[in-house]
Amino acid sequence: MEILGYLLAVVMGFTLGLLGGGGSILTVPILVYVLGVEPVLATAYSLFVVGSTAVIGGAQKHRQGLVRWKTGIVFAIPSLVAVLLTRLYLVPAIPETIFRLDGFSFTKDIAIMVFFGVVMLLASYSMIKDRKDTSEQKEKPFNFPLILAEGLIVGVITGLVGAGGGFLIVPALVLLVGLPIKEAVGTSLVIIAIKSLIGFLGDIGSGQDINWTFLLLFTACSFAGMFIGTYATRFVSADRLKKGFGWFVLAMGIFIILSETVFAV
Template sequence: MSVLIAATALPCGLLIGLLLGALGGGGSVLAVPALVYLMGQSPHAATAGALVVVAVGAVSGLLCHARAGRVRWAAGATFGALGTAGSYAGSRWSAALDPGVLMAAFSVLMLVVAAGMVLRGRRRSVRATAGDGAPEPAPPKEPAPRSTPRGWPTRLREGRRAQEPARPAEYGHRPEVPAAPRTRPLRTVLTASAVGLLTGFFGVGGGFVVVPALTLVLGLEMPVAVGTSLLVILVNSGVALATRAGTGSLDWPLLATLAACAAVGSHLGNRLAGHLRPQTLSTSFAALVTVLALAMAASTLPGL
């Protein structure tokens, strides 16, 4: 690894980590174009090497979420294990694909990620606006006390009724019990396989897909889904990296430098997230990814 490439890897790794820490996902999609266009890696080597950056970022983030109790280990390990077949197939398919076609498909993926970030930012803005502008409900009016010639027997009877325990069966009411989310095994297997296929094929973490999948399929709350998704990403990226280990040589010093800088940038991004507006970060990231995707498409599509 030359000094020039090492100097290029430092800011690229920091930028990827900053985006990962500040946005909670999506930043690893920049690893492949950085490795190809700035560090001279082939598309196949870049998609394989990006998995190292993804795995290191997943480990560092997983430790933080685990200390906060936001990781469901059994659910994440099961979901990740179900996606290993897709990760293996995606890795094999990517290695056999033409490099130009692979980069063209990656540019389409980047456009999808950019659109997803914009939509997610708009939904957050709408929820925040609705929460700030909603009027507070008026307090319920208390019924006026009945005036009777002898008021104390009436108040005594009302006090006794208030102290009596409620009898739902007698009055036809049943206590409401929140329904547990239904787990559909076939849907879970298909979703996990699709996530693994995405990770193995493109060499990205796929957090923009894993988090909604864990929320919709397994019924996890959003903070828990974000923490658990890192375990899923770690399992899928590990399988994909092991599958690609014998398909070509990787520049380990370069990848180690990039991954270390990404880990430092992720820690800084976590602190930065509290001082900047999430919508501003999402819009800026989406604009950057869109420009890169269009540039990649313009350079690869004419050669197909």
């Protein structure tokens, strides 16, 4: 199973490199269901994998001139504060057993995975739906309250489930700021890198027992897949694959919710 987990890390990275986002949503399911990592620790590992991968992608977008640093920093500040506070205080504060019902215990681990399944459903919708052409739209004045609120929401979600949240950040940058889609994607990667790695530092500070050998090997596999996926974009239609991957994420989200609730009873 361990070899399968590393192979799936390559697949996850390949998807991320090919589609420019979305692949990291598979990190926690791979860690939990294939490699047997407990959910809270899996979300911590995911923060490192997602953040490290976003650094590579963000650097590539910066060289292409597709990162709006001012916008990214304004969005990132409330987001990283939220993710850090979530990892340091909210996650440890969740009781190990939330409630019991007819012999079924709804535990902290189950709650995190169910919430993760819901996030996957939202992410799948973002991947499946058709995007309008935003390349010619005009940039809008900063809507600071909405951007701050979106940053806080994304930060809490990232802190709870370890997902990058690009499926929330990119639409926010397009709709609230008026960025063209390519610049929104590039700026999103910078935001994801900052908040994910800061959140992971919060886990180190809270005393999480990190298996660095395992984590670095898993991350290296995802990097390898990402570079292969980036190369494959020259030959494959990313838009069609993104929709197909969105349907796969939808199915995975439903499976996670059912397996942690209905099938577990």
